[in-house]
Amino acid sequence: MRGKYCCSGVVGEPTVQVMEEAGEKILFELLRALKIPVHYATTGKKLSYLDRLTARLTYAVRVWCERISELGLKTQRDCSPYEREIQHITGLSAAFVQQARDKALWMWAQYREAHKDWERELSRAKPGTKWYKKLLKREPAEPCTSPKSSLKKIPTRFDTRTGTIEVSNLKISPLVIRISTLKRGEKLTILLNPSKWHLEMLARAAELRGFELIKRGKKYFVHLLCKYFVRAQPVHAVRGVDLGVRRAIASVKLPKHPRNFSLLRYDDKWLRIRELDDRIAHLQRLRKWNVLKKLRHKRRHVAEDYDRKLAKEFAAGTENEIVVIGDPQQIRYHKYRGDGDKRGRKILQHWSYSRLADTIIEKLKERGIIGIRFNEWGTSSECHKCGGKLKAKGRRVVCTNCGMQYDREFNSCVRVVQKASTYLKHKTRAALKRSRKLAGAIDELARTIDDSGLEPWMKMEAHLLVGG
Template sequence: MKVTRTVKIPIHHETTKKKISHQDNLTARLTYAVREWYKIIDENELENKSDCSPYESEVQEKTKLSAGFVQQARDKALWTREQDKESHKEWERKLEKAKEGTKWYKKLKEREPSKPFTSKRSKQKKIPVRFDYRTGSLEEADLALTDSVIRISTLKKGERIVILLNPGEYHKKKLKKADKICSFELVHHPERGCKYMVHVTYEYDIKTRSVDWIRGVDLGVLRGLASVKLPWTRKNFSIRKTDKLAEIKELNDRIAHSRRLEKYEALKKLRKRRSNLTKDYDRKLAKEFAEHTDGEIVIVGDPQEIRYRKFKGNGDKIGRKVLQNWTFGRLGYQIVEKCRERGTISIRFNEWNTSNRSYCCGEKVKSTGRRVECTNCGQNYDREFNSCVRILQTQQEFSRKILRSSEFFQNSERKASSYLENKSSEALERSQKLAGATDELARTMDDSGLEPWMSMEAHTLGCG
């Protein structure tokens, strides 16, 4: 399968003022072009590149940019528009489901996604545009200062300038793996010392592994990362613990202490540390987890909406507190990406309410600390075990198809990767609808004609 990655390389610190000003001018003009495009696209409800072509000369006239740049700015605007539409649709879907007059409804109303490029902060920001073969290239160079440079077009026709980069060993190692450099962005980073960075997007191929197992992953607050693979027996259930929670708690105490003493300088440093700490834990955990997934398909239930639901004033103060600094989204994303890097197939889907129901009957569960009890049949299970199995159940159809085609995976790598790309986008699409559908699915489990490997021990096992 194809893996796409980005590295961020700073430009060389000895770049001359003149060249920096070239970059300043160019990025400012490109930002202007993207904004112009966005206005046109939004007003005329344009959908794709060909819809846009009648307006191309108009933008070119206004911005005095070359055709290549104008098209790249257009692509950025189209992409932004697409993202905006998606998030708006998602918001409308939620609003439709919410009951009018409730607190939740009111909160949702307030959260209507704003139009891109309109907030005060984003108005001051530069919008990066992807450079490709038309407007620039990443090249190796044999210079005293550096061995890699980018060559980009400027505002003057036919003129190109060379900008020196300052890649570290890390960047070089990454780029060596690349089969293809797709594009790069020149990104304004005023908060860093170097002012500009080049974000290089590259692609490489990795052999898709054959599949023997399916694993469902539940991201929990207290116990880290729990997962179960089929058949869901106790032996196949594992939990990966971290000290993240304890360390965050310690840090939070220190922050609270400094706040009381009004030590603002110390506070600034601590804030940075807290975010670095969680990032570091997530990355390590994902990497470690991915290393043990060979021959498996990994399905991550990602409670994307959980924080969104636990808004201030919903009455669940403790629940909200526990979730502070918790980063399910990032952890889920990292797991999927790290698995991909190893050639393991992995998807993430929106899990909401899956852990409130038992996997045996699909009925509500009563929580008894670490364990949950089914309100229908009275069976009790380990809490994380139950959610992991539920995740597998809700993605049953998907997993079953993949297992059936595992032979096909071993034979044809290319077919497999395109098959999967379709599948995972389907799964993502479904994930948006899943919030309402899970209960339905669970209730019909028994009539659904489960295959033996799916139902094996499912009804007899109380794990833990």
């Protein structure tokens, strides 16, 4: 690694190397944020400068959000007549104002999408019911309007115009960022404290897409957005995944084979979490606030660590396949206080399936495998052979229609794959691309299958999954 890295510009060497190596093979684009702390030896003066700059940028995003709300602006072009005015109000340069605009537009796009989902859900509910009232309270709020959000800083993306990442020959820090200041022509150099792993990842990156300055507690971090290329694995099979509380990841690889059913469990996650909870409760009774303060994030960190390790283990066991993960999101959304199922709700609330599913998808993508989330509504109560209703019998289930008996998770996994293929078959590719959970994955998947040298019958199955 040498020379100067330029944000959002292509870093010459690695890209060429990756492309040549891959030849005609299909490449996935992988975006990843490297979270590098700002050096601990950064002076108070510089830190207070960062405070002022990020506060000013947050203010600019807020002003943009107001304009967007008042005038219904949707695109960058809609916004351009107001740029001058906002430059004047905030005292920021044109580039900074445009970066704030992009953030505000992105926040609004997210909001509009969430609102559309909510409207759809509301139109399905019966007015006057408990569920309907619950939904009314859940209307997504416009960005930057809730009183809580006024305390938070909103990070904006720095690009070549406002900040660069440079390799330095300083002994104390091998990596620095240089950012524009509020004064014209003046630049500020901030030392970073990257780990060896950060530097390795950076050297492998094909492209740098800018960075964000983020404050966590009292510390600043630079989130470097890196683009990587990963070689796609040819698809030979489809795997259905069922996430659970006790059996963390159950999966079935199709075509069926007696040994294709696999289970992964958290060895001692729940035990460890309960231990921590007990300790925290004990300290609360003793009113040891200082110790409690130190433990504040421990529970989350422990849980995240278990999830990451498990996702990694699962991804390591996959090869040449598509993975469909049953997503219980809708189920949790429909569980609300007062629905009569207190215990079930509690289990769902404490279970981090969403984080686990996302981590799995990320780890799969690093290996060149596509994972998608699919609403698993009904999969655990329908027979995968005949579609009949299932009755629970301990850990197993019995079909009331055909009388077959299966392992509960095994049935769910197969059913997820079946449902995913029929659902996707009836959707156009454009509609799928619009769907948030499959964004971008569909085209890559279709290309992967076409060039995969897959057996014809399996190709059919796989194409059903992407609607090709």
